[in-house]
Amino acid sequence: MNDLSPERDNRIANLKGLGCSRKRVEDVRFTQGKGNYVDDIKMAGMLHGDFVRSPYAHARVVSINTDAAMALDGVIAVLTAKDLEPLGLHWMPTLAGDKQMVLADGKVLFQGQEVAYVVARDRYVAADAVELVEVEYEELPVLVDPFMALESDTVLREDLAGQTSGAHGERRHPNHIFLWEEGDKAATEAVLAEAEVVAEEMIYYHRTHPCPLETCGCVASMDKVNGKLTLYGTFQAPHVVRTVASLLSGIEEHNIRVVSPDIGGGFGNKVGVYPGYVCSIVASIVTGKPVKWVEDRMENLMATAFARDYWMKGRISATKEGKITGLHCHVTADHGAFDACADPTKFPAGFFHICTGSYDIPVAYVGVDGVYTNKAPGGVAYRCSFRVTEAAYFIERMIERLAQELNMDSAELRRINFIRKDQFPYHSALGWEYDSGDYHTAWDKALAAVGYDTLRAEQAERVEAFRRGETRKLMGIGLSFFTEIVGAGPVKNCDILGMGMFDSCEIRIHPTGSAIARLGTISQGQGHATTFAQILASEIGIPADSITIEEGDTDTAPYGLGTYGSRSTPVAGAATALAGRKIRAKAQMIAAYLLEVHDNDVEFDVDRFVIKGAPERFKTMKEIAYAAYNQAIPGLEPGLEAVSYYDPPNMTYPFGAYICMMDVDVDTGETEVRQVYALDDCGTRINPMVIEGQVHGGLTEAFAIVMGQEIAYDEMGNCKTGTLMDFFLPTAVETPHYTTDFTETPSPHHPIGAKGVGESPNVGGVPMFSNAVHDAFRAFGLKQSHMPHDHWRIWRIAEGLGLHG
Ligand code: CDP
DSSP: OOOOOHHHHHHHHHHTOTTOOOOOTTHHHHHTTOOOOGGGOOOTTOEEEEEEEOSSSSEEEEEEEOHHHHHSTTEEEEEOHHHHGGGTOSEEEOTTSOEEESSOSSEEOSTTOEEEEEEESSHHHHHHHHHHOEEEEEEOOOOOOHHHHTTOSOOSOGGGTTOOEETTEEOSSTTEEEEEEEEOHHHHHHHHHHOSEEEEEEEEEEEEOOOOSSOOEEEEEEETTTTEEEEEEOOSOHHHHHHHHHHHHOOOGGGEEEEOOOOSOOTTTTTSOOHHHHHHHHHHHHHSSOEEEEOOHHHHHHHSOOEEEEEEEEEEEEOTTOOEEEEEEEEEEEEESSOOOOOOTTOTTTTGGGTTTTBOOSOEEEEEEEEEOSSOOOOBOSSSSSSHHHHHHHHHHHHHHHHHHHTOOHHHHHHHHBOOGGGOSEEOTTSOEEOOOOHHHHHHHHHHHHTHHHHHHHHHHHHHHHHTTSOSEEEEEEEEEEEOOBSOOOTTTOEETTEEOOEEEEEEEOTTSOEEEEESOOOSSSOHHHHHHHHHHHHHOOOGGGEEEEESBTTTSOOOOOSOTTOIIIIIIHHHHHHHHHHHHHHHHHHHHHHTSOGGGEEEETTEEEETTEEEEEEEHHHHHHHHHHSOOTTOOSSOEEEEEEOOSSOBOOEEEEEEEEEEETTTOOEEEEEEEEEEEOBSOSOHHHHHHHHHHHHHHHHHHHHTOOOOBOTTOOBSOOSTTTSOOOOTTTOOOOEEEEOOOOOSSSTTOBOOOTTHHHHHHHHHHHHHHHHHTGGGTOOOOOSOOOHHHHHHHHHHTTTTO
């Protein structure tokens, strides 16, 4: 169609389809306090559960006395492992092929572990009863250091005693979980041995926590009359929860309804299955009453899925001119007491082997040792697809270190080594096929936007002024170029507990030309109700405002694997586009019939089918929808519906160029981020405003992680950061100002060319902020300092470098 008329432009604008910064439809209820979160659910006769948790990180449970708690008025039951054992529910499978205690079975393995579950009339009585449960512990030696755990005679997981192999192969020590390897070790070693220049570093990505505003929780309601279990909860993957609940409880899947209502942020924290879900289901089955369990903040920080805790030992080699020749990485991964990581089965270290980053590295090797310690289980990604933030942090720190060894500008080192545009699809040394990219264009745009050369000159002047004693502030320029990998994933190699990671969309067009679409994903704030309607609007010519998007109810939504790892757009978004195309194909037949021409003689134009060469003769989608229900069309069933289950052929590989500028006060360790520039390329952009919001949020989380967030333990395994007094959540006061930008390199295999974006700013933001801190001290010889870069640690860097005089 070559029609460029204003009338046609109006029709396009009216759709609010792809590329439109449509306002978020869900915000009407959120901004008015009308969201419906788990804790808003109130049911007749509802009981409340609360946990007795271990104060010790490692101890034998000698006895549990529940008498005093049971005697308290309003207490209905106190469950212990002994009560769950006959049901086979005192342990549960984890998403990583391990098993985890639901309630302490003989011993506890981390502080905050669930020991007993109190069910009471209300939350306050439950909390009082928790205090009355008497547990006798016998303390055991504590292991909080993964390196020491691999040397120690103390066996943490006695249940695995004698097992020399686990879900991911051989275990070489009782506290060892797996060794997972990728790449050519011998060839990499050979290249490193011969290299002209090698940079070597231990990069630690500390333990942190997603800390969503809403904690985890559920309401389980067993209807004993019709045998149906309904489970409302903060689930990022409601269908998977239904399947797991069925397998564990023996209740047939059609008799389980899982509903994820509004969710106040997930970031990976709400992917896993927690003891609270299991205990609430059991309690509801036993009592016949609905049972609610909602964590408090301390429980969420101390006991639910942490993120990171990767010790990454790297070696990177290059020629004297700066051409990278090889990369070697060994990770010691602290998984805590149970391996409850949320990764596809085949990838116990997630997609960490994207750690060659955006660079054309001929040979590489990565090995990851998973280790048990006395810390909370459940490594999740925290707004990053399966350990990609760790990988990006690793390579972007190694690049900076290599630049130091080469005495070279690190922006130039990146440019020399970027995968070139003509190399896509690019096969990395560690086995990935990058779908598309144009890194040089993005990098040049970013450097020009911030005035990179001027910044470097200003920085050099500042160093001189510092040396002359004229200032006590240094200036760091934080560079980061990242390649993400999102959209898990091809069913052939990605699954969660055996369920292939496809996703789905089902569309019904109503006779009057509006529609409802249901998806297998679930928004936790990402704005799916807004953006998925936009995909459909462009595909089927019905305005986004006339399309309802529904997610999260397993009784109505098609089976899907949920929302995490920025997979919604690459997978469910593709399913949505393809379901839309099925609608359009049928609509074409209906239009041709109504216009009395052959199917091939009509073509789609914005919101209608027109006769080719005679666009004044057309049928709008509204007319076609009506005809689908009220005309007997030969050879066609009535109605206008479609469903699509989409198995992506590959991941998508968004990328970005991030640069920030930071002033660092050498005497106080205080920092001030002066400027952040973030260029993202997520392929076709569905909603630029939503993308910008995602980028702002992700950058803020990255800022938090780098500058202060930490789940820290003392040597006794006490969690030192279990409250928001200690765990850093930036407010508007600390949060920097952001400038966003973009390039647009569509994914060649995604139906609309879109890649994910939600996690990119975290993946790219962490190395950017950390590199800025390191860069501020580069002139004084700093090589590596572990995150978080809080004031105290920055002061210590300066002290260590002798900058305090
Ligand atoms: O899986 P999740 O929703 O967390 O991440 P995502 O697929 O990256 O999408 C986050 C939000 O950004 C959604 O509302 C997407 O539709 C939107 N988005 C977009 O507008 N354009 C893109 N190319 C990618 C995502």
